[in-house]
Amino acid sequence: MSRASLVLAKSKSELTRAQARYNFVQSEYDAALLAATALADAATTAEAVADTSTRLLVQAMRPTGSPRQGVSPLDVLFGDSSEEALLGELSTVERLNSQSVDPEVLAARADRDHDRAVAARAHADQAFTAAGQLPLDEARTELEAAEAAVTAATAAVAALRVAGAAATQVAALPPAPLDDGRLIDAAWTAPGSGPITDTFGPRPERPAGAGPFHYAVDIGTGCNAWIVAASAGTVSAAGAFSGLGNRIVIDHGNGVTTSYAHLVDGGIAVVVGQAVAAGEAIGLSGSTGVSTGCHLHFEVAIDGVRTDPIPFLAARGVTVG
Template sequence: MLALALFATLVVPDRASAAAPTWQAVLAARDDESAKKKALADLQTALDAASARAEAARTSADEAGRVLGEAQAAVDEATARHEQLETRRAEARETADSARRVVGQAAALMARPGSGGMVGDLLASGDGAQEVLKGLSLSSKLGENVGRLGERAQTADNLATSLADQAAVALAERDRLAADAQAALDDAAAASVTAEADLAAVDDEKATLAAQVALLEDDRMTLEQAYAQAQAAAAAAAAAAARPAPAAGGGTGPVVPGTGGPGPGVTVPDPGTGWVAAIRSYSSYQAYGYRIHPITGEYKLHAGADFGAACGTPIYSVSAGRVSYAGPSSGYGNLIVVDHGGGVSSAYAHMERNGIYVSVGQQVQAGQNIAGVGTSGGSTGCHLHLEVRQGGVATDPVVFLASKGVR
């Protein structure tokens, strides 16, 4: 009776395209050599098809991660452009304001009884006159130069207005790109979840196919034994997928501080603010800000902070939240993004694939060990690249965390 029941229930789902035989067909083929050969060939075809589907799932997830990385890079470039325009606008506004102040000073000097109305008097008055007059071809008498000073003020004022308009356009573009990046993040997360489900299904299917091959090749094996073997293999594959792999660089996985032993998910003490440092031990540091990129040689915004540390060094979530992405992402190599609510998210990059200890949708606590340091993607050595974003826009993570009491 058990064998009949198994016949009805042990057909592997969604394998029609691979022409995989059913358990009943496999059992029947054992008594006919030509049927056995055909069944084995069909099983190999199904195995190949399953492997192809697994590869397609990984490729799809990797592509979504690449788009995410490029979308984040576009936001950072737009942020840099907006910041540069704002800086230039502020400088032009200061120039205009200074020129107007000097014009006022010149007028006051000329109106003062007994004043000779000389440029030297204006320079001696201080208040930035020397800087404003720099570069102007001036006569010695103030009255002959007020017009030029006024023109300089107007020119700077016009430039400030133009830069303000450009900055507004750049800000709108940055916000648009931030929305695109959020959509890319959602797509990448969905692709990652789908890929994980597909890979799990493929693992189950391969376990069943392998057991069917064993049933064909070993005349002594019963259907029940083959099915039990398939179930055990599938369970082992699921357990292996859920267990963090050894960290890169010869480590053994995430480390419990002070013990040297593996301990995925271990939480470091929260000082009571709800925020903690992302890494406790590091040998070098590179700040958020503009720099020459060590690989491309470009002068650009470094949208995070880098902490050099041995591969496998524990990385902690800076606060409680939900993992919105965990997987490959272009120049980041591998990336974890944690949504802390209120528009604030943190990101951790360059781990090896086996150095990610969380998955999409998982809730994590402040100080939870979510990864191990790696050197994947655009990296020149083992380090953590840490980002904090507000509304999708990068901010200095060290300054942000300091505002939360993290030192």
């Protein structure tokens, strides 16, 4: 098993653990929040009862000469209480009205109901605080990190598989013909100026739509830069060609051809059958076809089999890049 596969297996194991922890903390949080909400509802009812006890006390302590009587259920119905506390208040009114309206008794009852309401609200607040202290955010962050790690490890394994497929493809190719020195005495030159941005060979990471093997050298010429014939020959193709965009092919004789691709639209300056000299301008660089930016895609083929342009030109005293 490759190192990348081991990393993927470990990442998946960590993801399973993080998912289980998150699920547990989430269930704990849901239960705590449900309990806190129930306590908050109980506190609201206790506060309504305390308010009713206070109103009873106030009425019982009216100035001398005022009739002292209990609270009517209608007072509750038309008061400010919520529907949740209404039944509790009505029950309290009936219970208190059936008892003595002695102010001392009512005062004691009001104090007790007030203390119960305060305690109930404090208990509810504590429950909400405890729910908020559960490490739900921490568990979520850990889960997201584990998911990202699995994604990265999966991509790494996929890249290795692509690289392996490319290597297999290269191994299955017929051997490139040996450079037997054909045209060794002919004049050769670099087809464009700029740094080498991609070389001949497999490329695990490739632009969308491109193959796993790069049969050329890419030269970072920039946009609208003049491209020249690498050597004298006759133009055998000039026009759009699949993913290579606008392309020129020059036949140099003795089975050697060169190809210049991704030229800008309208940037082909030669026609099929035209004879060109080494270093003669033939077109302008661009980014047509499958390309991520302006550059020259330069190929060399010997007897129809593409070969690495860099050593081919180096053998003729030409440095690219």
